[in-house]
Amino acid sequence: MLVKLFVQNYALIKELDLEFENGLTIITGETGAGKSILLGALSLILGTRADSSVLLDKNEKCIVEGTFRIEEYELNEFFNSNDLDYENITALRREINPAGKSRAFINDTPVTVNLLKELGDRLIDIHSQHQTLMLNDNSFQLNLIDSFSGTAGLKNQYRETYSNYRKLKKEYGTLKEKADKNRADLEYYQFQLNQIEEAKLKQGEQAELEAEQELLSHAEEIKLALSSSSNLFIAEGISILSMLREVKTNIGRIRTFLPDSESFLSRTESSLIELDDLATEIEKLAVSIEADPQKLTHVNNRLDIIYSLMQKHRVNDLNELIKKKDEIKDLIDSIVSSDERLNELEVLLEKEVNSLKLFSEEMSEKRRSVLPVIELRITELLKQLGIPNAKFRISVTQLPEFTPSGVDYADFLFSANKQIAPENLAKIASGGELSRVMLSLKSLLTRNNNLPTIIFDEIDAGVSGEVADKVGQILSGMGKYMQVINITHLPQVASRGTRHYHVYKDDTDNSTFTRVKLLSPEERILEVARLLSGSEITEIAMKNARELLKAGIN
DSSP states (O other): OEEEEEEEEETTEEEEEEEOOSEEEEEEOOTTSSHHHHHHHHHHTTTOOOOGGGBSSTTSOEEEEEEEEOTTSOOHHHHHHTTOOOOSEEEEEEEEOTTOOEEEEETTEEEOHHHHHHHHTTTEEEEOGGGGGGGGOHHHHHHHHHHHHTOHHHHHHHHHHHHHHHHHHHHHHHHHHHHHHHHHTHHHHHHHHHHHHHTTOOTTHHHHHHHHHHHHHTHHHHHHHHHHHHHHHHOSSSOHHHHHHHHHHHHHHTTTTOTTHHHHHHHHHHHHHHHHHHHHHHHHHHHHOOOOHHHHHHHHHHHHHHHHHHHHTTOSSHHHHHHHHHHHHHHHHHHHHHHHHHHHHHHHHHHHHHHHHHHHHHHHHHHHHHHHHHHHHHHHHHHHTTOTTOEEEEEEEEEEEEETTEEEEEEEEEESSTTSOOEEHHHHOOHHHHHHHHHHHHHHHTTSTTOOEEEEESTTTTOOHHHHHHHHHHHHHHHTTSEEEEEOSOHHHHTTOSEEEEEEEEEOSSOEEEEEEEOOHHHHHHHHHHHHHOSSOOHHHHHHHHHHHHHHHO
């Protein structure tokens, strides 16, 4: 319930701090005094849009804060899932700065306006003239029926199943669309994979083949160069090795006369050994190299296959081509595995559909069982509210698909005349009739637990006399089970409240402010008398006011 409302720098409100209790709270005031301004301020913490135009002082920020006692609303999960600190006494605050920027808070934690609205909607229900549009909202209609049919637990099971069904259905649709597209290309992917696999590619093969191709392509030139080099080392007569041996002999003759010759001799011997080995290797290599046109053709064909595949798959080397082969294989595997997952999803979806059918059928049965009771009670209330020939019916039909609320579609039917059969409520009822239907419906809901604070904005517009008194009784009865705040112009209704606030304008030389005052018992008599007689309060009006207030208390 709403415990406290603080408003600062909003429209004509400079600052006000109101406290609320359970029961029926009445708010009255002359036309234009600012009752709608009060609702406008309250709507800020319910997520309505706002800009700097709402600021009274354009240099200061606007603050609206509502404090609520929430322990009865089972909101722990909401706070946990949104990473908020739960408090039995919770504050919702909205700030608008001079630049028009809005900020929202729950228990001093910054939140989005949407999250503030989500919580606010579970704490306050503001009924205004336009809210009668909800009477044609299937969700509102089914929720009202469900509040009488005892389907809360069943509905929770259904919604949990429906949520899982929607997730599975979305996954199935996405996967099937992707699988259908890939399946059309599966033959092509398989052809590509077979082509690469038939090539039997090996890591490093390209570099080896290119080196072998280079050697075979120049075999004659290489053999000639190696043979010529070998001859320079070992040819008879003058050769590199024979001359080096002569150098060794010459130095050997002087080794006893020249100490340094030992070093020269050693180095010459080392060079001779090294060059001898080199000559042997060159000679062996020259002998081994032979022109092989057949082998060259094989190497060229192998490289042509590799180059062709590289070009086809737009890669730069053999490693990338092998990686591409793995990617194609993974894609083919995913297509095959997606078929397996689709089969799994079909089984899971069938199971969820069967569960949804069972839950929805049971909900439908329970809903239909309470329709006569609701129709009778609403019809009786409408007759008491001045529609003597009222007929109220509820038509429930089956939808072809599952919805978050089941497969039922509810239609509220109404007629105010004997000769006219009930038709769609929103199409046939006048504005005043819609308001009375809404009041009747919400009065039936009051005995249910965990209902939010309800605020009526002139729900009694267009009624008077006995009907006005009946409206007051209904609102007073609702106040025994929940917190009700009602803005009214009717003395019969105003006299029923447990608390009474008066909204008025305070004019000074330079400014006008909207103020709100909690009325004392004597002040309430004066206010009810004003509602009875107008600006000139008579003694008869005062007497009638006392009688109304006395009747209201009783």
